[in-house]
Amino acid sequence: MNASTKTLTQNTEGTASQVPLELLDSIEVGIAVLDRNFTVHVWNKFLENHSAKKAQSVIGGSIFSHFSEIDEAWLRTKIDPVFNLKSPVFIIWEQRPFLFKFTCNRPVTCAAEFMYQNVTIFPIVENNGRVERFCMLVYDVTEQALGKLGMEHLNEELKTASRVDGLTGLFNRRYWQERFDEMYKLCVRRGKPSTALMLDIDHFKRINDTYGHQAGDKVIQMLAALIKRCVRETDLAGRYGGEEFAIMLNDSTVEDARAVAERIRQLAQRLTVEHEGESISFTVSLGLAQFSADFKSAMAWLECSDQALYKAKESGRNQYCIYE
Numbered sequence: 001m002n003a004s005t006k007t008l009t010q011n012t013e014g015t016a017s018q019v020p021l022e023l024l025d026s027i028e029v030g031i032a033v034l035d036r037n038f039t040v041h042v043w044n045k046f047l048e049n050h051s052a053k054k055a056q057s058v059i060g061g062s063i064f065s066h067f068s069e070i071d072e073a074w075l076r077t078k079i080d081p082v083f084n085l086k087s088p089v090f091i092i093w094e095q096r097p098f099l100f101k102f103t104c105n106r107p108v109t110c111a112a113e114f115m116y117q118n119v120t121i122f123p124i125v126e127n128n129g130r131v132e133r134f135c136m137l138v139y140d141v142t143e144q145a146l147g148k149l150g151m152e153h154l155n156e157e158l159k160t161a162s163r164v165d166g167l168t169g170l171f172n173r174r175y176w177q178e179r180f181d182e183m184y185k186l187c188v189r190r191g192k193p194s195t196a197l198m199l200d201i202d203h204f205k206r207i208n209d210t211y212g213h214q215a216g217d218k219v220i221q222m223l224a225a226l227i228k229r230c231v232r233e234t235d236l237a238g239r240y241g242g243e244e245f246a247i248m249l250n251d252s253t254v255e256d257a258r259a260v261a262e263r264i265r266q267l268a269q270r271l272t273v274e275h276e277g278e279s280i281s282f283t284v285s286l287g288l289a290q291f292s293a294d295f296k297s298a299m300a301w302l303e304c305s306d307q308a309l310y311k312a313k314e315s316g317r318n319q320y321c322i323y324e
């Protein structure tokens, strides 16, 4: 079959017309005509170029034998309404990024792994009113898809940035409080034991004054990394203020939390932060408060761990205290 002399029979408002393939070859849309058996009858230049398969080699064969990436069962089901209802079918890239796995060769979209496609499939109604064939229009929508995906990625990054403290990578105070509030409500509903922990570096002002603000920042960073190592993924650790951290230990009684607090305290005491040839040691104080139904709000609960922290400071620092 000679592709260049072939014509495509289309149904336009009930009348059949012949479209020369020269015209179909000149547009930047993939055009294929297939029959009920998915045998290819028309394969235009766009499809030739992007598939690197000449019309002569594709025409007369099954689309599935040429393009193994097409999910046959899915496409057969998808195309049902074309024959049964004589209605068009649309496949958009958000549902399925592509029908044919073509690579991208345009300057803007060449970074994409493949060509994102929207596909329209409509019935070709023969003169006798029957549908024996259908036409597939394959649109290259890579540019739009990359734009949208890029925007989504950017939004995701912005969302993360708005939740995370830049210096430590822990949750920032605002987001931590939001999540803590949710967890408080869960505790009220489920009554499971959980413990709120407040932690503060001892005499941090002295570290800043002695070694400089940058050294102080490094101490905060190293301590944050240590905290991350000591808590579970289901716990909630945040930088609450300058050198103050808040941790919500989920499903932990104050006894469990006591072990975590003591571990953090000991590891912090042993940690040495190197900065410009100086070795900086420091200690931390911690306050713990287990959830109680008496707490009227998340903040009331946190206030109790803060009181315990204050007691730890008052009692000589480098220790944890429990809110009674």
Ligand SMILES: Nc1nc2c(ncn2[C@@H]2O[C@H](COP(=O)(O)OP(=O)(O)OP(=O)(O)O)[C@@H](O)[C@H]2O)c(=O)[nH]1
Pocket (backbone or CB within 6 Å): 200, 201, 202, 203, 204, 205, 206, 208, 212, 213, 214, 215, 216, 217, 220, 241, 242, 243, 313, 317
């Ligand atoms: N380097 C650095 N310092 C900070 C940061 N945020 C707050 N600070 C400093 O942390 C110090 C906190 O000092 P204080 O609140 O007096 O407490 P402290 O010296 O740790 O004493 P205690 O808590 O009583 O043991 C202040 O000097 C703040 O300027 C920060 O992000 N980086």
